[in-house]
Amino acid sequence: MSVSAFTFLVLSAINVIWAIDIKVSLDNTKVYTPIASKNKLYYISKSNFVSYTQASTWCSQNGGGYPAEIDTAEELGLIEQYASSTNLDRIFIAGTDAKKDGVFFSQRTGAFIHIYNWANGEPNNDGGVEDCLELYGNGQGRVNDTPCNRASISHYVLCELDLF
Numbered sequence: 001m002s003v004s005a006f007t008f009l010v011l012s013a014i015n016v017i018w019a020i021d022i023k024v025s026l027d028n029t030k031v032y033t034p035i036a037s038k039n040k041l042y043y044i045s046k047s048n049f050v051s052y053t054q055a056s057t058w059c060s061q062n063g064g065g066y067p068a069e070i071d072t073a074e075e076l077g078l079i080e081q082y083a084s085s086t087n088l089d090r091i092f093i094a095g096t097d098a099k100k101d102g103v104f105f106s107q108r109t110g111a112f113i114h115i116y117n118w119a120n121g122e123p124n125n126d127g128g129v130e131d132c133l134e135l136y137g138n139g140q141g142r143v144n145d146t147p148c149n150r151a152s153i154s155h156y157v158l159c160e161l162d163l164f
């Protein structure tokens with residue numbers, strides 16, 4: 001599918017003028033139908049990844065985005081709703097606490113990431129190896145700390161793209 005200015009007209013009328021020159025091509029066999037809000041586009045992969053690094057590369061190679069970075073409670077609410085609308089259990093978003101347990105920063109920018117809505121009992125750093133973040137999809141929402149690299153867990157990824 002080609003996400004064009006017309007799509008933004010439908011999804012988010014307020015962005016029309018500014019989105020007019022933006023054209024993002026996303027293959028609908030590879031991504032769930034994207035959502036747009038506040039000059040951002042969000043899209044979830046239909047493939048899963050062994051590691052956060054692979055997931056991040058996928059975002060960049062498909063649409064030019066990056067794993068979604070939580071900036072506000074409102075944005076988290078939006079992407080939780082989007083994740084919940086899929087049947088995927090586990091979906092990577094940005095953030096790592098590899099430097100200090102329980103304090104998360106963006107892998108891309110180094111900015112502090114506040115988590116507004118942890119899942120019950122999280123973050124628990126299970127096994128001492130949960131240095132990345134995921135959203136629970138499949139009707140659940142909410143955030144969990146999860147391993148950045150474990151072959152036995154199927155992590156999808158929710159990407160974010162700046163439209164201007």
Ligand SMILES: [Ca+2]
Nearest residue numbers: 069070071160
């Ligand atoms: Ca963001």
Ligand SMILES: [Ca+2]
Nearest residue numbers: 124125144145
């Ligand atoms: Ca956890």
